[in-house]
Amino acid sequence: MSLTRVPGLLFGGDYNPEQWLEEVWAEDARLMAEAGVTMATVAVFSWSRLEPRQGAYDFGWLDRVLDLLHEHGVAADLATATATPPPWLVREHPEVMPVDAQGVRLEFGSRQGYCPSSPVYRAHAVRLARAIAERYAGHPALAMWHVGNEYADHTLECFCPESARHFRAWLGHRYGDVEALNAAWGTSCWGQHYTALDQVEPPRKAPGPVNPAQLLDWRRFCSDALLELFAAERDALREVTPDVPVTTNFMSILHGLDYWKWAAAEDLVSDDAYPDPADPAAHVAVALSYDLMRSLKRRPWLLLESAPSAVSWREVNVPKPPGMMRLHSLQAVAHGADGVMFFQWRQARYGPEKFHSALLPHGGTRARGWRDTLALGADLRRLAEVAGTGTPAEVALVLGWDSWWGLEAPESMPSNRLKLKDLLLAWYAPLHAMGVAVDLAPPDRDLSGYRVAIVPNLYLCTEEQAEALASFTGELVVGPFSGVVDASDQVHPGGPPGPLRRLLGVEVDEFWPLPDGAVQRVRHADGAEGTARTWTEWLRLPDDGPADVVAAYEGGELDGLPAVTRRGRATYVSCLLDDVTPVLGEVLARVPGGVARTAVPEGVEAVRRDRHLFLLNHTTTPQRVALPQPGTDLLTGTPMRGQIELAPRDAVVLRIEGDT
Numbered sequence: 037m038s039l040t041r042v043p044g045l046l047f048g049g050d051y052n053p054e055q056w057l058e059e060v061w062a063e064d065a066r067l068m069a070e071a072g073v074t075m076a077t078v079a080v081f082s083w084s085r086l087e088p089r090q091g092a093y094d095f096g097w098l099d100r101v102l103d104l105l106h107e108h109g110v111a112a113d114l115a116t117a118t119a120t121p122p123p124w125l126v127r128e129h130p131e132v133m134p135v136d137a138q139g140v141r142l143e144f145g146s147r148q149g150y151c152p153s154s155p156v157y158r159a160h161a162v163r164l165a166r167a168i169a170e171r172y173a174g175h176p177a178l179a180m181w182h183v184g185n186e187y188a189d190h191t192l193e194c195f196c197p198e199s200a201r202h203f204r205a206w207l208g209h210r211y212g213d214v215e216a217l218n219a220a221w222g223t224s225c226w227g228q229h230y231t232a233l234d235q236v237e238p239p240r241k242a243p244g245p246v247n248p249a250q251l252l253d254w255r256r257f258c259s260d261a262l263l264e265l266f267a268a269e270r271d272a273l274r275e276v277t278p279d280v281p282v283t284t285n286f287m288s289i290l291h292g293l294d295y296w297k298w299a300a301a302e303d304l305v306s307d308d309a310y311p312d313p314a315d316p317a318a319h320v321a322v323a324l325s326y327d328l329m330r331s332l333k334r335r336p337w338l339l340l341e342s343a344p345s346a347v348s349w350r351e352v353n354v355p356k357p358p359g360m361m362r363l364h365s366l367q368a369v370a371h372g373a374d375g376v377m378f379f380q381w382r383q384a385r386y387g388p389e390k391f392h393s394a395l396l397p398h399g400g401t402r403a404r405g406w407r408d409t410l411a412l413g414a415d416l417r418r419l420a421e422v423a424g425t426g427t428p429a430e431v432a433l434v435l436g437w438d439s440w441w442g443l444e445a446p447e448s449m450p451s452n453r454l455k456l457k458d459l460l461l462a463w464y465a466p467l468h469a470m471g472v473a474v475d476l477a478p479p480d481r482d483l484s485g486y487r488v489a490i491v492p493n494l495y496l497c498t499e500e501q502a503e504a505l506a507s508f509t510g511e512l513v514v515g516p517f518s519g520v521v522d523a524s525d526q527v528h529p530g531g532p533p534g535p536l537r538r539l540l541g542v543e544v545d546e547f548w549p550l551p552d553g554a555v556q557r558v559r560h561a562d563g564a565e566g567t568a569r570t571w572t573e574w575l576r577l578p579d580d581g582p583a584d585v586v587a588a589y590e591g592g593e594l595d596g597l598p599a600v601t602r603r604g605r606a607t608y609v610s611c612l613l614d615d616v617t618p619v620l621g622e623v624l625a626r627v628p629g630g631v632a633r634t635a636v637p638e639g640v641e642a643v644r645r646d647r648h649l650f651l652l653n654h655t656t657t658p659q660r661v662a663l664p665q666p667g668t669d670l671l672t673g674t675p676m677r678g679q680i681e682l683a684p685r686d687a688v689v690l691r692i693e694g695d696t
């Protein structure tokens with residue numbers, strides 16, 4: 037099944053015709069057709085042009101743009117244009133602008149300038165979304181809806197009185213009455229006991245550390261408040277065009293929004309990904325975020341924004357060297373994307389993104405970038421048969437936003453050095469290097485389809501989540517500082533790992549975070565030595581159902597104490613190992629028949645989508661790869677078998693012959 041009614045892999049980018057004189061549009065359309073562009077994202081920031089005065093719509097220019105796109109075979113990912121409210125709305129209703137934690141109301145002149153809870157902004161946004169839907173419901177170019185833009189970018193939270201009212205309503209819904217809130221928030225600490233819900237405010241800047249349970253609910257609320265806003269526009273679109281899929285562009289692995297909840301509220305997952313060309317390991321981190329996107333709805337997704345070369349918002353914006361744009365695009369397809377789109381089509385001449393690269397650079401069709409655009413369009417057409425195919429994974433990496441928010445609460449943790457993305461990557465990177473396919477999963481998902489589940493950290497773990505992990509029949513790995521608190525950020529009775537104690541067969545006597553730079557030696561049972569940094573724990577083995585010791589601390593205060601343990605199929609790792617490979621290797625070896633993997637040299641990535649094997653050389657030297665099976669390279673049409681040589685930054689997409 038295709039993501040939209042457009043067949044094959046989607047190719048295109050954001051198109052901002054309102055930044056150009058109309059005589060340029062014809063050239064845009066002609067060049068889009070020449071490059072094989074199949075979709076353009078239109079009108080993301082067009083509110084002030086579509087409705088220059090309240091209720092006075094000017095759709096004429098957008099009519100002509102959509103007609104022109106359709107005449108040239110380009111479908112529209114049509115935005116609701118609500119990402120920047122227009123000046124007239126802001127001046128008439130200054131309260132639609134967000135207020136920061138210091139109480140400063142932000143000014144017009146950038147983007148995403150709205151309070152997520154403002155009923156005025158919401159009413160106007162929904163009205164505009166409905167007007168656009170009614171205008172273009174029958175337009176042949178319309179293929180999908182793009183609601184808002186990059187929710188939580190710039191505006192994740194607002195501390196205004198309206199947001200405070202919304203927060204209290206959300207708390208009322210969650211807790212019912214103020215005493216339940218007092219109990220959940222532990223307000224007996226530091227004299228914070230409330231006698232009425234209307235005494236509660238958002239966590240604005242306070243004299244000292246703010247109640248972490250209040251902060252955790254604030255994080256939940258902020259994600260939910262933006263989701264409500266998205267859903268209000270989505271509902272208006274669905275009423276008018278029930279058959280047109282609705283999406284909003286995610287921002288890879290984003291701390292602010294619970295994407296499990298968000299993905300359930302949209303028809304297809306789309307993502308904006310900007311790996312840094314200056315980071316030699318960027319392709320590993322971005323692969324993790326691509327795997328999350330595929331896992332959110334367990335089906336193909338769309339790379340809705342990426343950069344053809346440099347971006348414009350880092351301290352130093354390094355361009356992509358020849359071959360990298362193609363390689364990164366094919367990598368997204370390998371990880372389940374059914375299309376590759378870019379920010380943006382034509383490089384801007386003004387504004388904060390004028391130095392951001394584009395499919396059609398400032399230099400026009402003479403530029404290196406334009407040749408890359410043409411070549412990628414051709415490559416994606418050759419891969420059309422890949423669209424709709426799935427990626428079988430036997431390993432799940434567990435990620436939950438509640439726990440992430442709790443883990444990274446400021447000012448009250450044993451160590452501020454534990455960052456969830458680092459913890460995920462510590463396990464993901466070696467699996468990626470081994471050519472093992474990985475899905476991500478929320479902590480409450482039924483994991484029965486997997487053979488291995490890895491929980492890098494589950495600081496916040498409910499009884500229900502612990503039961504779900506205990507009922508998993510595959511190999512389970514749990515990382516440090518897990519099972520510490522409940523859903524209200526209160527330490528489980530008896531201490532960590534709380535509801536995971538029976539499953540893991542360990543008790544944490546005391547957390548033992550290490551000072552920056554300190555190294556703790558670890559001795560594995562087979563004699564191999566490892567090292568840990570940042571985090572260790574003083575473990576006790578309980579008398580009833582103790583775990584076996586797989587590795588022990590060596591030297592220092594924890595000398596001889598267990599570092600890595602196993603009870604049945606559950607492995608517990610109480611520290612941040614510099615290299616998890618020995619533990620991972622042992623766990624994978626315990627899986628009957630092993631876990632499917634494709635052996636490749638370092639720096640080469642191997643990813644399967646059903647009958648297709650993607651081999652991607654992320655290095656700058658040629659690499660020899662032994663093909664597991666013969667097949668045909670879709671990119672060149674060449675039959676291949678045995679050993680092949682992959683040129684630097686080159687890729688092969690093999691259609692496997694025979695049984696896979």
Ligand SMILES: [Zn+2]
Pocket residue numbers: 134135151152153154194195196197198199200
């Ligand atoms: Zn607000």
